[in-house]
Amino acid sequence: MQFHYVKVWDGWVRMNHWLILLLMLVSFGTAKSQKMDWHMLSGYTILTLLIFRLLWGVFGSDSARFATFLAWPGAAWRQLAKLGRREPDTEVSHNPAGGWMVVLLLALLLTQATSGLFTYDQVFTRGPLARWVSEEWVDFASTLHVKNFYWLLAAIVAHVVAVGVYFVAKSHDLLGPMIHGEKKLPADIPPPRMASPAFGLALLALSAAIVWGITRMRIGL
Template sequence: MADALRKTKVWDLPTRLFHWSLACLVLAAYITAEMGVIEWHFRCGYAILTLLLFRLVWGVVGSDTSRFVNFVRSPVSALAHLAHFTRREPDTEVGHNAAGGLMVLALLALLLVQVGTGLFSNDGVFSEGPLAKYVSAGLSDQISEWHEVNFNLILAAIILHVLAVLAYAVVKRHDLVRPMVLGWKKLPAGMRNAWSWRSSR
C-alpha cells in the first residue's frame, strides 16, 4: 500500500505562514492583554488584522486549497462528513474537508469581529483603540464588553480546532499537523497537487 502513495502538495507557503503566524499572534495578543501591556496588545491586533486581510485576498487568488470556493461547503456536507468520522479510512483529502472548511470560516469571522471591536474598545483606564474617539464613551464601553465576550468564543473555537486535530490523529490516523508545516502529505497516486504560485517548492 505504501508503494501506492506519493508526496502530494496540499498547502502553499503563504497559507502555512499565515496559519502559524496567526496562531502565534493570537497567543501574543492574549498574553499582552493579560499582562496589561496594552501598547503591544494593539500591535498584535494590527498584525492580526493585516494577516486576516491577506487571507481574504488569498482566499480568492491563492492556490486551489486556499481558495474559499474550493472548501466552503454547506453545513449538511459537514454533518455528512462527520457522520463517517469513526471510519478509519485512508486520507484522500487535498485541502480542507467539509467540516474543516466551516471551522476556517468561523475562526476568520470571529477574529475579524475581534479586531473590529478592538479598534473601538478601551481598557477603562488610559488606553483606547484608534477609532474609539469616533463613538461615545458608552458605546465604546459596550463594544469593549463584546470584545471580551467574543474572545471567549474564539478560545472555544481554538480548543475545538485542536481537539479535532487530535481526534483525527487518534481515531483516523490522519496527521493534519505535518502537512501544515511541510506543505505536503502522502496520498494515493494520482491525486492532483495543489496549484501554487511557487510550484517549484
C-alpha cells in the first residue's frame, strides 16, 4: 500500500490545543499562588479559545468541524473493539472514539471557564457575572469550579493514555500531527479542505470581543 503525507490539522486547531494546555497550567499555578488577577486573565483567555473552537468546529476547516468527526456512540464502540488490530490510520480528523473525547474535554473546559465567571471567594475575587445571580448560584458555581477541575484532570489523563495506547497497539501517531499538522495516510485518501487563515483571525477576534463584553459586566458597563 502506498502512503502520502496529508495536512489534517490547520494552525488554528494546533494553536488552540497547545495554548489551552499551557493556560491550564498557568491557571492552576496562579490559583495555588493566590495570584488571582492572573488566574482570571488566564481563564478569560481560555474562554476566548473555547468560543473560537466552537465556532471553528462549525465554520472552520473540514477536519476541525464537529460534523466531520462526530459519529453515533455505536461507531465509537466498534472502533474501540478494533483497538488491537494493526491497520493503517485512515482518519483525516478524529476517529469516532477520539471525537467523543474531544466533546467531553470541551464540555469540561467550558464548565470550568464559565463557572469561574460566577465565583466569589468572599474576600477579593469576584467573577464578572457573580453580581448578576443569587448567592446560592454563586456558591454552587464556586463549588463546581473546584470539583470540575479534578474531573477535567482525569479526562486529560485519559486522553494522554489513549494517545499512547493507539501508538503502541496500532502504531497510529496521533501526537505528531497535532504538532506539525501532517499525518501519513493511504495514497487514495484526499486532504481535507483548509479554511482561510484570515477567516480564523476574524472568528478569534469575535470570540475575544464576546469575552471582553462579559468582563465589562463586572463594572456594569
